[in-house]
Amino acid sequence: MVEKINVRKRSFLKGAGLATASAVGAATLGAPYVKAQSPIRWRLQTYAGASLAEHVIKPAIDAFNKAANGQMVIDLYTADQLVPQGELFRAVQSGTIDAAQSDDDSMASPVDVAIFGAYFPFASRYSLDVPVLWHWYGLKEIWEEAYGEVGGVTWLSAGAWDPCNFATTKPIRSLADLQGLRVFTFPTGGRFLERFGVVPVTLPWEDIEVAIQTGEIDGVAWCGATETYTVGWADVTKYYLTNNISGAWAGSFFVNSDRWSEVPEHLKTLFQLCIDSSHYYRQHWYWWGEAHYRTTGGKLELTTIPEEEWRTVEDEAMKFWDEISQTSERNAKVVQILKNYAETMRKAGAPYRYA
Numbered sequence: 001m002v003e004k005i006n007v008r009k010r011s012f013l014k015g016a017g018l019a020t021a022s023a024v025g026a027a028t029l030g031a032p033y034v035k036a037q038s039p040i041r042w043r044l045q046t047y048a049g050a051s052l053a054e055h056v057i058k059p060a061i062d063a064f065n066k067a068a069n070g071q072m073v074i075d076l077y078t079a080d081q082l083v084p085q086g087e088l089f090r091a092v093q094s095g096t097i098d099a100a101q102s103d104d105d106s107m108a109s110p111v112d113v114a115i116f117g118a119y120f121p122f123a124s125r126y127s128l129d130v131p132v133l134w135h136w137y138g139l140k141e142i143w144e145e146a147y148g149e150v151g152g153v154t155w156l157s158a159g160a161w162d163p164c165n166f167a168t169t170k171p172i173r174s175l176a177d178l179q180g181l182r183v184f185t186f187p188t189g190g191r192f193l194e195r196f197g198v199v200p201v202t203l204p205w206e207d208i209e210v211a212i213q214t215g216e217i218d219g220v221a222w223c224g225a226t227e228t229y230t231v232g233w234a235d236v237t238k239y240y241l242t243n244n245i246s247g248a249w250a251g252s253f254f255v256n257s258d259r260w261s262e263v264p265e266h267l268k269t270l271f272q273l274c275i276d277s278s279h280y281y282r283q284h285w286y287w288w289g290e291a292h293y294r295t296t297g298g299k300l301e302l303t304t305i306p307e308e309e310w311r312t313v314e315d316e317a318m319k320f321w322d323e324i325s326q327t328s329e330r331n332a333k334v335v336q337i338l339k340n341y342a343e344t345m346r347k348a349g350a351p352y353r354y355a
Helices: 002-030 050-056 059-066 083-093 112-116 127-137 141-151 187-196 204-215 224-230 257-261 265-295 307-325 329-348
Strands: 041-047 072-077 100-103 153-160 165-168 182-185 199-201 221-223 238-240 250-256 301-303
Touching: 050 059, 050 224, 050 265, 059 072, 059 265, 072 307, 083 100, 112 141, 112 153, 127 141, 127 153, 127 329, 141 153, 141 329, 153 165, 153 257, 153 265, 165 224, 182 187, 187 199, 187 221, 187 301, 187 307, 204 221, 221 224, 224 265, 250 257
Parallel strands: 041 072, 041 100, 182 199, 182 221, 238 301
Antiparallel strands: 100 250, 153 250, 165 221, 165 238
């Protein structure tokens, strides 16, 4: 009797072992395949130079690499490190790099809505306007549609950065002071500012500080106070114009479509969450920095163009909007959304709009 029980016990254990092996095999087959268990490795280039990247992208990438737990690693490269900024879109599309963080405008995205990336004049008053426009006014779906027509690149998410102000070696106290001013700026912002005599200049990121010191350019219309101090431009300029042509820079994350399709769903979700954390970090970092450096920075003299004179610039921006709306049906749709949004904010009053 005892022997019979032992036989049955051995048979049970053997069967249990087979069942366990089968379960493990099924789990393995059902698990996302990660290139023979080697980590997926990406190269991501940001528009930002090294000192700025420490804030606008590195914390999110560090978090992703840690949370991915060896299944995926993203190597981060800063502005122009692998490819020039103006070739960034094509580099992602061709697979030269796997992903990018940039505005559509300066990376030369071949989509009609690229003109709204970076600083579209007076499209926003505050940084919070950007995610609201994308998530609640339909720009997200428009961007997905536009990039879906190009192929090779998947647009993932847009977020806000800092406002666009002038930091210069010469004081700006009237519109007349803009005449002949040579500044490093973004394509669309520069195109608009040319109407007031500004001379837009495009240079590699790392050359800007030296170009200001040598007098090749008179300053930047590229960022707000936070970046001006963070990257060292406050050390080589003297004046900061409080009037801005946009309340926030709009930038996005892009990935090569083939590389994106190879990523397991759980890592896609993780990357999206890290993108969201990057957006959140910038919201509070810039909001803190703009006020902090204006009031306690101590390196730049603040100047202001009188409100009645600056209104000329705002009025000209509306003409610019109407011109852009003529370039495509989709751009007309975006411009109408911007107009609807601005009107809603005005009607809502403070704190959405004070004037």
